[in-house]
Structures are given as C-alpha cells and as structure tokens.
Amino acid sequence: MVKGKERLIVAIDTNEFDKAKELIDELDDSVDIFKVGLEQYVSTRGKTIDYLKEKGKKIFLDLKFHDIPNTMKSAVRSAVRDNVWLMTIHVSDLEGMRQCALVAKEEAEKLNIEKPLIVGVTVLTSLSNQDLKDIGCDMTTEELAIKRAKLAKESGIDGIVCSAQEVDKIIQVCGDDFVTVCPGIRPTTSEVGDQKRVVTPSEAINKGAQYLVIGRPITQAINPKQSAINIVKEIESVL
Numbered sequence: 537m538v539k540g541k542e543r544l545i546v547a548i549d550t551n552e553f554d555k556a557k558e559l560i561d562e563l564d565d566s567v568d569i570f571k572v573g574l575e576q577y578v579s580t581r582g583k584t585i586d587y588l589k590e591k592g593k594k595i596f597l598d599l600k601f602h603d604i605p606n607t608m609k610s611a612v613r614s615a616v617r618d619n620v621w622l623m624t625i626h627v628s629d630l631e632g633m634r635q636c637a638l639v640a641k642e643e644a645e646k647l648n649i650e651k652p653l654i655v656g657v658t659v660l661t662s663l664s665n666q667d668l669k670d671i672g673c674d675m676t677t678e679e680l681a682i683k684r685a686k687l688a689k690e691s692g693i694d695g696i697v698c699s700a701q702e703v704d705k706i707i708q709v710c711g712d713d714f715v716t717v718c719p720g721i722r723p724t725t726s727e728v729g730d731q732k733r734v735v736t737p738s739e740a741i742n743k744g745a746q747y748l749v750i751g752r753p754i755t756q757a758i759n760p761k762q763s764a765i766n767i768v769k770e771i772e773s774v775l
C-alpha cells in the first residue's frame with residue numbers, strides 16, 4: 537500500500553542552515569522528501585543538500601532554471617552531479633527543455649547514478665488570470681498550464697509542476713505516467729499567504745496529483761511535526 541508519506545514533499549524555505557537542520561531533525565520520522573529551494577540554496581550554498589544526503593532523505597532541488605538552452609543544459613549537468621531525486625526548470629522553449637532532458641540522461645549514465653526527474657514549472661501557483669493579463673497573456677492560468685504541460689511532455693522531460701486546480705486536466709492530456717508535482721496546497725485551517733490557486737491535500741490527491749509540495753502550513757505551524765502527521769493522515773484518508 538502506498539503511504540501518504542511518499543506523496544508529501546516539505547519545502548524548507550528558510551535562509552538559515554541551523555533552522556533548516558532543526559526542521560529536518562524534527563520532521564525526521566514523519567517526512568521522507570524535502571525540497572531545497574532558492575532561498576535555502578543561495579544562502580547555504582548547498583550545505584542543506586549535504587545534510588539531507590547524510591540523513592538518507594530524498595531531495596528535490598528547486599532552482600527553477602530559466603535561461604538560454606546552453607546555460608540551462610550546463611546548470612542541469614551540474615545539478616545531476618549533486619545526485620538529487622527531482623529538480624525543476626521552467627517550462628520554456630522546446631529546444632531548451634529537450635537539451636536539459638538529454639544532458640541529464642547523458643550525465644547520469646556517465647556517473648552511473650539514477651537520473652533525477654526533471655519537472656517543468658508551468659504557471660506559478662501564486663499567479664491568477666489577472667496576473668497573466670497584466671503581463672500580456674490572454675490565456676487563463678489553466679489554459680496556459682495545459683499548453684505548457686503538453687510542450688514539456690513533447691520535450692522529453694519527466695513531468696511538470698502545476699496547481700492541483702488543473703492537475704486532472706493535465707493528466708487527461710499528458711497521461712498518468714507524466715510526473716505531477718503540486719504546490720499551493722493548503723489544509724482548510726492554514727493561511728493562504730501569497731498563493732492564489734490553492735487546493736486542500738485531500739482534494740489534490742483526489743484530482744490525481746502525485747506529489748504535494750507543502751511549506752508554511754508545516755514549517756510555520758506551532759507544532760511542525762504534528763502538522764506533517766495530520767497532512768499525511770489527510771492524504772491517506774483518500775488513497
């Protein structure tokens with residue numbers, strides 16, 4: 537039976553290594569997958585990655601690469617050397633994503649390690665339809681996320697990051713073997729903050745999301761461990 541724990545990724549968004557370490561230790565028994573994002577990576581220069589490796593945790597390196605194909609490709613090559621389980625790029629041009637997919641395979645084979653899963657961010661969960669209009673895009677967040685997911689699939693990367701609001705539609709067009717990672721998850725009792733397309737953990741699983749990325753509802757909770765346990769229970773209630 538698939539455990540709820542295998543579907544939960546905790547985002548350790550802090551700029552201090554000690555605070556990250558404290559959270560990882562506190563959540564040790566209840567969480568197997570941790571996400572190291574820009575804030576944590578830039579301020580600790582990868583120290584948290586080393587600590588998570590020591591603890592035998594699965595690592596999601598979320599640096600959301602977005603650049604010209606050659607730069608993206610070189611950055612992906614370096615990230616593969618860090619031996620992480622999952623990593624993000626932005627869904628951009630087909631050529632850039634294709635090169636990322638190819639170089640990851642090539643580098644992992646060369647090092648004889650498992651290739652990290654590469655997922656492309658479709659439309660940030662902090663964006664609304666109005667935000668897209670403001671930047672000159674006439675599509676809704678859902679239409680754009682589906683269009684970008686199709687492009688990501690065509691490029692050969694492993695999956696996408698999207699809101700669970702549109703994940704069911706993406707699975708319909710990209711298939712259920714395409715990895716889906718959904719942030720913007722909010723239990724009913726949590727504050728929404730800067731997220732705009734939010735879904736509860738159980739609804740997200742019901743809509744087909746494979747992995748749920750959750751930060752503040754756990755890391756800022758009075759009792760982070762209890763919050764993680766409650767979320768895993770909520771996930772399991774619908775598995």
Ligand SMILES: O=C(O)c1cc(=O)[nH]c(=O)n1[C@@H]1O[C@H](COP(=O)(O)O)[C@@H](O)[C@H]1O
Nearest residue numbers: 547573659660661697719720749750751752
């Ligand atoms: O790539 C991501 O992980 C990501 C994509 C996205 O569209 N929205 C989004 O919130 N994230 C990340 O997911 C985490 C969500 O954190 P909370 O809003 O605190 O639960 C943050 O670390 C974000 O950087």
